[in-house]
Amino acid sequence: YHGLRLWMTEWCATWNVDLELVDATDLDALRAAVHRGPTSLVWIETPANPTWDVVDIAAAAEIARARGARLAVDSTVATPVHTQPLALGADLVMHAATKALNGHSDVLAGALVAARDDEAWQRVRHLRHVQGAVPGPFEAWLLLRGMRTLFVRVGRASATALELARRLAAHAGVERVLYPGLESHPGHAVAARQMQGGFGSMLSILVRGGAEDALRVAGRVKVFLRATSLGGVESLIEHRATVEGPRTLAPPNLLRLSIGLESLDDLWTDLDEALRAR
Ligand SMILES: Cc1ncc(COP(=O)(O)O)c(C=O)c1O
Structure with missing residues (x-):
């Protein structure tokens, strides 16, 4: 997704994090990329906006794991109805809850889900806590109401x-x-x-x-x-x-x-x- 790609590019440049963009539908290219240098996170999106390219989550998870990296999946478009990335080996799943989870185009929200409650996850929770990126009660209520259907x-x-x-x-x-x-x-x-x-x-x-x-x-x-x-x-x-x-x-x-x-x-x-x- 264009917006996320731009955001990641700017964020990584600001914080001096090495970022390599690679077509993850090509598993050989993904494998080569994670071996070019130390890799801590592999981020994929499937199906990917706006051509709906599909990445093999289980294979990407194996490639990341072999390198000691985590796999995060933006599963916004698949929704939890059609895909469960954690069951396929992903470590993290992200949803723009603004989209199908809410379903009524009246909330901005996001969801991040981890496979394990480990130290890395506690760091993420701490960051959320200190940075204050939490929905207000009305937004949370709207989102829960949307998710019922x-x-x-x-x-x-x-x-x-x-x-x-x-x-x-x-x-x-x-x-x-x-x-x-x-x-x-x-x-x-x-x-x-x-x-x-x-x-x-x-x-x-x-x-x-x-x-x-x-x-x-x-x-x-x-x-x-x-x-x-x-x-x-x-x-x-x-x-x-x-x-x-x-x-x-x-x-x-x-x-x-x-x-x-x-x-x-x-x-x-x-x-x-x-x-x-x-
Ligand atoms: C696949 C995907 N991920 C993330 C986002 C970001 O959503 P938001 O701006 O609601 O956080 C979008 C928005 O279009 C998207 O299509």
Whole structure:
């Protein structure tokens, strides 16, 4: 995720921590990276925003462990419904609780979960305590209320996303659909192994043409809302390169879709009409 990548880059530069960015879908590249110097933490994101690349968590955990490093997984997009990274060998799991855990786009929060209550975890807890990064009571209440429906919401949104991905893959206005639930996605085999009950509610489409065509499609939808964020009850669409700015790695014709709880037919008709009207 672009925001986290920028934050890590700036934070590590400020605090003089060596950081190496590597494509962790390539396990040989990951192994080579952790052996280039002392490594204390391997941080992966799967499926990864906004191309939904899938990293093999169990294999990454083994690579990290062999080097005496911890593996942390940003599992925001998979949600606890579809993936349990600790069971696959991860040491830490992070969720932007702003997203599916809360599910209603009205809370900013995060969750960090550790496999063991050891000295390193106590240091993290101490840092949180002294730095004060704790949610207020109202935010905590909203989050708990949202989480009561987590499994129902995520199950439904993921099922809708899969069906939309299949239909969009056959659409003349779409060059390519990126969704780990499609067999055409390079991460599908690993996703099928490490995700249960679905592949999440996030997908991206590469619109046939270029950035202008993608922006026109995003400008035409009526059911999808044009907004960033993800994992809420409303479906969202955004032109990722515009949102990320000049340092983006997103393809110029990529539209990111977060699927919510609206009717499948309404969402499909909306996208179909927006893609046809070009
Ligand atoms: C995968 C992933 N991780 C982390 C974040 C950060 O979320 P927040 O800004 O709500 O803390 C996001 C936000 O889009 C995300 O997509």
